Amino acid sequence: MTAIRVIARLDIKAPNLVKGVHLEGLRIMGLPSDFSERYYVQGADEIIYQDIVASLYGRNNILDLVIDTAKNVFIPMTIGGGIRSVEDARAALRAGGDKISINTAVTKSPELISELSKTFGSQCIVVTIETIRDKDGVYRVFTDNGRERSNLEAVAWAGQVEKLGAGEILITSVDQEGTFKGFDINLIRNITERVKIPVIAHGGAGSPEDVVSAIRDGNADAVAIASILHYERFTIKDVKKALISAGYEVRL
Amino acid sequence: MIKVGIIDYDCGNLFSVHHTLKHIGAEPYFCKTPDDTARADRLLLPGVGAFGDAISTIRQRGLAEAICEVAKAGRPVMGICLGMQLLVDKSEEDEGQQGLGLIPGQIVRLPTNAREINSRFKIPNVGWSHLNRPEGIDWSDTILKRNNEKDFTYFVHSYHLDSKNSKHVLATQKFGDMQSPSVIVRDNISGCQFHPERSSDAGLNILKTWIEL
Numbered sequence: 001m002t003a004i005r006v007i008a009r010l011d012i013k014a015p016n017l018v019k020g021v022h023l024e025g026l027r028i029m030g031l032p033s034d035f036s037e038r039y040y041v042q043g044a045d046e047i048i049y050q051d052i053v054a055s056l057y058g059r060n061n062i063l064d065l066v067i068d069t070a071k072n073v074f075i076p077m078t079i080g081g082g083i084r085s086v087e088d089a090r091a092a093l094r095a096g097g098d099k100i101s102i103n104t105a106v107t108k109s110p111e112l113i114s115e116l117s118k119t120f121g122s123q124c125i126v127v128t129i130e131t132i133r134d135k136d137g138v139y140r141v142f143t144d145n146g147r148e149r150s151n152l153e154a155v156a157w158a159g160q161v162e163k164l165g166a167g168e169i170l171i172t173s174v175d176q177e178g179t180f181k182g183f184d185i186n187l188i189r190n191i192t193e194r195v196k197i198p199v200i201a202h203g204g205a206g207s208p209e210d211v212v213s214a215i216r217d218g219n220a221d222a223v224a225i226a227s228i229l230h231y232e233r234f235t236i237k238d239v240k241k242a243l244i245s246a247g248y249e250v251r252l
Numbered sequence: 253m254i255k256v257g258i259i260d261y262d263c264g265n266l267f268s269v270h271h272t273l274k275h276i277g278a279e280p281y282f283c284k285t286p287d288d289t290a291r292a293d294r295l296l297l298p299g300v301g302a303f304g305d306a307i308s309t310i311r312q313r314g315l316a317e318a319i320c321e322v323a324k325a326g327r328p329v330m331g332i333c334l335g336m337q338l339l340v341d342k343s344e345e346d347e348g349q350q351g352l353g354l355i356p357g358q359i360v361r362l363p364t365n366a367r368e369i370n371s372r373f374k375i376p377n378v379g380w381s382h383l384n385r386p387e388g389i390d391w392s393d394t395i396l397k398r399n400n401e402k403d404f405t406y407f408v409h410s411y412h413l414d415s416k417n418s419k420h421v422l423a424t425q426k427f428g429d430m431q432s433p434s435v436i437v438r439d440n441i442s443g444c445q446f447h448p449e450r451s452s453d454a455g456l457n458i459l460k461t462w463i464e465l
Contacts, residue, residue: 002380003404004379074449076406093267094266124408167408221378222379
């Protein structure tokens with residue numbers, strides 16, 4: 001039985017951990033490795049490093065931070081932001097990442113998903129879908145950390161990335177992200193009904209009960225949480241205790 | 253210090269394995285050529301990727317013979333995830349290719365019908381599962397001697413060892429209504445379907461025990 005995963009998500013603007021609302025208005029929180037180590041000790045099941053300025057190389061790049069973190073944190077790390085090619089993915093894995101997450105590049109060249117999953121195995125490829133709900137109720141896919149609107153519709157796109165060889169989908173509701181108002185359960189359910197691969201719900205967690213709802217009502221396999229951890233409203237353990245009370249198995 | 257040769261066949265998370273081995277006090281280094289394996293006290297075959305590509309790269313580099321020689325000399329060899337799958341005879345993932353044949357067995361796809369039993373059993377199987385001890389199996393004096401059945405380890409895979417006819421299963425994980433092999437051992441050869449290097453204390457304990465063998 002695979003336990004429900006509680007994943008700590010860290011948005012990085014190297015060398016700092018940052019946090020915004022709706023992926024905007026970023027506030028510097030501190031050193032990513034300090035936060036990762038804290039979440040590792042609390043019992044996080046995975047860590048996601050998302051480089052929000054997509055600077056894989058050059059001075060102050062995210063890969064140096066990954067190397068630092070992987071030395072002390074012995075749970076899976078997913079690296080995302082700015083991966084545009086097989087070589088970029090390899091660089092992220094060489095730094096100590098276990099999986100990579102991709103968004104912008106694959107909306108432009110979907111075949112990159114197949115290329116990456118053929119090279120590294122699908123289990124290594126997390127496709128991130130950032131979405132904003134249009135007035136007509138359609139979930140529109142955004143790229144470039146929620147800045148650029150695409151023509152893709154999120155649920156159909158989820159089906160397509162699964163076919164292309166994605167191993168997991170991380171679904172971000174930009175509307176809810178950073179608001180503490182709870183996940184967009186309708187969105188999560190639409191995605192989990194569409195695909196058979198694992199789905200990670202992200203965006204909006206304000207309490208452990210919100211996480212339970214994403215799992216129970218949205219049928220997500222995992223959640224990625226950020227603000228409630230960074231601002232110390234709750235710990236990983238608080239979230240896991242709520243999941244246990246709701247009858248789910250988690251790793252303590 | 254124990255020198256652990258990590259077989260480098262350009263697979264995924266080579267470096268996270270390296271970081272972890274260093275942390276537990278081993279001296280890890282990468283083996284790209286057969287010569288590199290000569291000074292290893294033991295070999296670790298990591299794994300992320302596809303069976304066919306992996307085994308052909310290993311053969312092209314002459315590493316297949318080198319691994320088998322180390323194994324024959326009685327030095328410990330451990331495979332992780334895909335690395336474990338490469339230790340056995342063959343895999344459904346690529347039927348044109350033979351594995352290393354160090355442990356008898358065949359790799360098959362995880363059963364998709366598990367999904368009908370409980371929608372949370374998905375493929376790839378990603379996440380943390382308990383280490384289960386099959387009946388009649390004793391973990392003392394094995395790489396699991398520091399572990400117990402409450403331990404969780406981290407899996408990410410779509411294929412697994414077909415446990416039919418296998419006498420070499422030391423631990424299993426529950427997948428749907430079946431028990432899927434998670435640790436296999438035959439003499440000095442061992443394999444973990446999960447990633448001990450990313451399985452927090454439970455995984456660190458397995459690797460610590462392994463480097464003391």
